[in-house]
Amino acid sequence: MPSLKDLKNRIASVKSTRKITKAMQMVAAAKLKRAQDAATASRPYASRMASVLANLSASAGAGGPRLLSGTGDDKTHLIVVMTAERGLAGGFNTYVVKRAKQTIGELRAEGKTVKILTVGKKGREQLSREYGDMFIAHIDLGGVKGGNFTEFAIGLGHSLTKRFDDGEFDVATLIYSRFKNVLTQVPTAQQIIPASAPADAETVDLKGAIYRYEPSEMEILETLLPRYINTQILSAMLESAAGEEASRMTAMDNATRNAGDMIDALSLQYNRARQAQITKELIEIISGAEAV
Amino acid sequence: MADKLHFSLVSPARELFSGEVDHVIAPGTHGEFGVLVNHAPFMTTLKNGVVRVLEGDAVKMRIFVRGGFADITPDGLTILAEEARNLEGVKAEEVQAEMNATLLKIQALDKDDSAKAALQAHFDYLESLKAVLVH
Numbered sequence: 289m290p291s292l293k294d295l296k297n298r299i300a301s302v303k304s305t306r307k308i309t310k311a312m313q314m315v316a317a318a319k320l321k322r323a324q325d326a327a328t329a330s331r332p333y334a335s336r337m338a339s340v341l342a343n344l345s346a347s348a349g350a351g352g353p354r355l356l357s358g359t360g361d362d363k364t365h366l367i368v369v370m371t372a373e374r375g376l377a378g379g380f381n382t383y384v385v386k387r388a389k390q391t392i393g394e395l396r397a398e399g400k401t402v403k404i405l406t407v408g409k410k411g412r413e414q415l416s417r418e419y420g421d422m423f424i425a426h427i428d429l430g431g432v433k434g435g436n437f438t439e440f441a442i443g444l445g446h447s448l449t450k451r452f453d454d455g456e457f458d459v460a461t462l463i464y465s466r467f468k469n470v471l472t473q474v475p476t477a478q479q480i481i482p483a484s485a486p487a488d489a490e491t492v493d494l495k496g497a498i499y500r501y502e503p504s505e506m507e508i509l510e511t512l513l514p515r516y517i518n519t520q521i522l523s524a525m526l527e528s529a530a531g532e533e534a535s536r537m538t539a540m541d542n543a544t545r546n547a548g549d550m551i552d553a554l555s556l557q558y559n560r561a562r563q564a565q566i567t568k569e570l571i572e573i574i575s576g577a578e579a580v
Numbered sequence: 581m582a583d584k585l586h587f588s589l590v591s592p593a594r595e596l597f598s599g600e601v602d603h604v605i606a607p608g609t610h611g612e613f614g615v616l617v618n619h620a621p622f623m624t625t626l627k628n629g630v631v632r633v634l635e636g637d638a639v640k641m642r643i644f645v646r647g648g649f650a651d652i653t654p655d656g657l658t659i660l661a662e663e664a665r666n667l668e669g670v671k672a673e674e675v676q677a678e679m680n681a682t683l684l685k686i687q688a689l690d691k692d693d694s695a696k697a698a699l700q701a702h703f704d705y706l707e708s709l710k711a712v713l714v715h
Contacts, residue, residue: 329594336590336658340623340651438592442698502610502624511625512649515662522592 292565295558299551306547312376313540320470320533326437327467327526334523341516342485343499344509353506355449355513358482359458364401366424366457367392368448368480370464370524371411372532373429378539380465380473380532381410387475388415388463392422403457407444407525424456437529441522448521449514452481464524465531471538473531480520483513585617586656589631589643591664596643603634604657606650615650615657622652628708630667631659642667644712646705663705672713679706 290298345356369388371381388404388411395402404422406412412426427444448460460481465473501508584600605614607629626648633641645661652658682703689696 326593330592332588332595332598333590333592333660336588336651336660340649340658340660343651343653344623439698439702446697499621499623502608502622508623508625508649519592 290557290561292558292561295554295561299554299558302547302550302554306544306551309540309543309547313537313544316533316537316540320530320537323526323530323533324467327523327530330523330526334519337512337516337519338486341483341512344505344512345485353510353513355452355481355517356483356509359455361458362400364403364457364459365395366403366405366448366451366460366481367395368460368462369404369406369408369411369415370462370528371406371408371414372528373409375410376539377532377536378542380535380539381408381414383473383475384463384465385411385414387477389418391461391463391477392419408528424451437525438522441525442518445514445518445521448481449517457481462521462524464528465535466524467527467530467534470534473535478520478524480517483516483520583617585615585619587615587633587659588656589645589659589661589664591645591648591661596664596666597633597641601633601640602636605632605634606657606659607631607645608650615652618654619652619657621654622650624650626650626659626661628705630712631664644670644709646701663702665709667712670709670713672710675706675710675713679703679710682706 367388369384371384375381392402392404402419402422403424404415404419405425405427406415406423407427408429412423416423425447429440451457452460459479462478462480464476464478466476468474584602585604586599587601587604588598589596603614603616605612607627608624609627610624612629613624626645628646629644631643631645632639633643644665644667645659646663648659648661650657650659682699686696686699686703689699
């Protein structure tokens with residue numbers, strides 16, 4: 289039976305925990321708003337880009353650039369795992385890592401070589417335990433704040449295309465958390481190299497007319513593809529950032545509520561113990577008086 | 581068929597413009613071109629320059645874009661720009677300040693940092709933007 293003093297201390301400590309989780313929840317909510325706006329704002333560009341690519345690749349056929357047609361092989365896979373930089377976001381990072389492990393497992397079962405590149409500290413921490421030997425690079429998101437996602441995405445895109453050109457891998461798959469709504473983030477695996485237009489990209493009905501290209505189709509494809517890849521990375525990053533904050537907000541909301549429940553339970557216990565003590569003292573006094 | 585051209589201009593950060601206009605003049609890599617409604621399907625890359633949106637004969641809006649693509653379909657014109665800025669309300673001094681900041685960032689990076697190319701492109705964009713503003 290904890291003493292009254294112990295109970296009092298525990299109540300105080302849970303109360304301060306609740307204050308912290310409450311503050312984290314509010315910070316996450318504010319950041320979520322911003323991240324969500326950024327993710328929404330980037331969608332028109334990404335979807336337009338996808339439909340342009342769909343149009344182009346439909347007419348380009350098989351002879352397109354390597355970024356589109358691939359190396360003709362699929363022996364070496366690069367898995368790019370995108371997680372958050374910080375924890376305390378519920379199951380956010382774990383879900384992405386779990387999805388990555390599943391993909392890695394499948395690929396290895398098929399006898400493919402797997403290489404891993406992680407973005408965000410949490411993914412590296414969780415994956416390096418098991419797959420340390422497959423890591424080729426890690427990118428910290430520490431320096432990425434607010435507005436410069438674009439620069440970062442372009443940088444990552446460049447390094448991926450360079451590695452592809454150097455023949456380091458045949459297929460690159462991006463694993464990230466897609467932001468569906470505040471309560472649901474879906475861990476998604478998306479192939480980014482060789483590039484393919486998503487199946488749901490809208491293609492335009494030309495009504496029998498023929499597209500004209502200036503400069504040539506190939507030149508356009510060659511400038512478009514790296515950008516398309518960058519765009520996909522950027523939107524994945526923005527979705528992931530929004531998902532992280534959403535997940536953190538939900539997790540902290542739960543934590544705050546749990547702390548509240550705990551405080552209620554502890555206060556009840558405290559009050560009972562105090563009352564028991566008072567009753568005990570009264571009985572002692574009364575029985576003492578009777579004895580006299 | 582509508583006698584207005586549906587025009588939208590998007591950059592990775594946001595959609596800058598979407599609506600019905602009369603006429604758009606854009607800077608293609610092979611020269612400026614104008615687009616009216618019912619233009620034949622056409623696609624081209626763009627260079628840094630000013631996209632002009634015309635309402636009748638009057639210029640309604642001027643947007644400075646960096647690179648990207650113009651895609652003309654029977655549905656209208658879509659410009660996908662790497663970067664875009666509405667020229668209205670942009671001041672030369674602000675651009676200069678941004679140029680300086682970008683230059684500092686470039687210098688701070690390693691030689692082979694891949695983000696450097698992106699920053700350099702951004703810098704070039706600001707430089708040409710400033711050139712347009714000064715005139």
